[in-house]
Amino acid sequence: MHTLTASESLARLRRGDRRRRVAALTALGAALLVLAVLGVAVGSVPVAPDRIWAVLAAKAGLGSDATTLESTIVWTLRLPRVAMAVVVGATLSLAGAALQALVRNPLADPYVLGVSSGASLGAVAVMTLGAASLGGLSVPGAAFLAAAVVLAVVYAFAQRAGSFTDARLVLAGVALGYVAMAATSFLQLLAEPAELRGIMFWTMGSLAGARWEALPIPVVTLIAVGAWLLAQGHPLNALALGDDDAIAVGVDLKRMRLGLLAASAVLTAVAVSVAGGIGFIGLIVPHIMRLAVGADHRILLPASALGGAVMLVGVDLIARTVGSPNEYPVTIFTALIGGPFFLWLMRARDKEAM
């Protein structure tokens, strides 16, 4: 009987990898499509899928019998919201997967760097103190600016003797995140009762304000930064093993870390500036995908991006329908789903270690 050489069995393994990769991405893509259609169809006024099509045809100038009401619901309200959920979900998951490899810590998520708390502080400052007192900044503008300032300070603190250590990065991020959160709480106490609901939606994340005009910046950021990140699957595998392991195989460690840090910070800041502090997606989705498709970053990164989009479209659908006509902040549901899952994951890891 012919026994396989090592090269042959590796080649066979790779063929299997490719098949599983295509299967996983196809399944996620299909799930995303189904959820996106549901996201547009379901609501206080249901719209049948064929009517969604009619609206799209009308917008494309193909002429159809879509009514103004249908057009408003589908095109102005629900479609940009679903699109925003896709973009923000993918953005947060990608940032989380990259950071988990960078700091080699399964607990890392886009928010360990303090970026989210900083963004929330910026946004809440505009809401409570008024745009005029902050030089006319918009809410997303202030969120992004504050996130950038926090990141610069975290980075400065994490530096030591020219290079930074991951432990210092996380410690500085967590510490600064608490400072920003305290400042946000203080501003909330100064807020008028009428402003509080808006503030809560901001700090807990919501896609309710999604409009077409808000999409270009997150879309361009996701495409540009995400494309770079997806191309780093191979070096990320080496980096996830260890610093010495990355150096051993020729990864430019300093540039790689700086690139990953900048990429995840920009992704997070942009996502938070348009949708507020949506929690758990960046933490949980990469873990689910690791269980589903394995830890190889060449598949983990695209799967996480798609998985994040699937999860946020799904969760947003729940958040705006479960108590219809009232809406709930998204993080309530990402946390209700994500928290128990996370505990289960910890248990599973304990058993694995035994």
Add this chain to the structure above:
Amino acid sequence: MRVVIRDVTVAFGRTEVLREVDLDVPDGSMTAIVGPNGSGKSTLLRVIYGGLRPDRGTVHIGDTDVLAASPRRVAALRGVVPQQQPAAGGLRVADVVATARQHRWYERETAADVDAIGSAMKRCGAAHLLHRRFDSLSGGERQRVLLARALAQGAPVLLLDEPTNHLDPGAQLELLAIVRSLETTRIIVLHDLDHALTHADQVTVLHEGRVLASGEPEQALSPGTVRAAFGLHSAIAPHPLTGRPHLTCALPE
């Protein structure tokens, strides 16, 4: 390929960890670096593989100045088995070894890559582990896989930092036998003086960051240097089983 180290000095704050270290490793030879804890063995190896920039000195692999070359270029010249065990994070053995063949983003894994990985795995007796999760392996299996990763880089020089740490005696000897059988230029940091004596072509003894002795194993590991470096009595006598020179140590009376 030759490795030439000149005048390498490394200081952490005010402490000089390496002082004016010179080392010549001839093409195709196996050189062991030994010395007590804190003598600078691992630091020297990190300098050679480009993981640490020395305050002074030069490192050349062939004609290439390691300190000036790009990480990618350096990786083509030397494979590394680092001291620290990797955090596997669920990667399979095949993925771990494949990191040796780093590509630019627009390049695909080629048949040459698959062959290099496959033959390195076979060489290290690890071919049957391809499908396993790295974190499910025993210590000995892990080191064989990490050695395979270093070989899969296809580099003319191999650097190993205490690869026998935490291995049982059998696994230690098996790993050393594989390293011994390679044709590449090898620099290996070892704790066990007898392993250095038995397996290396030449030995360098470090003590407080300086080269205390360097040369043929039996000369470099003379009772005088062993006493000066480790404060131990030592003797080289024929091994009762193999008849080859064997180094034994004892605390002074």
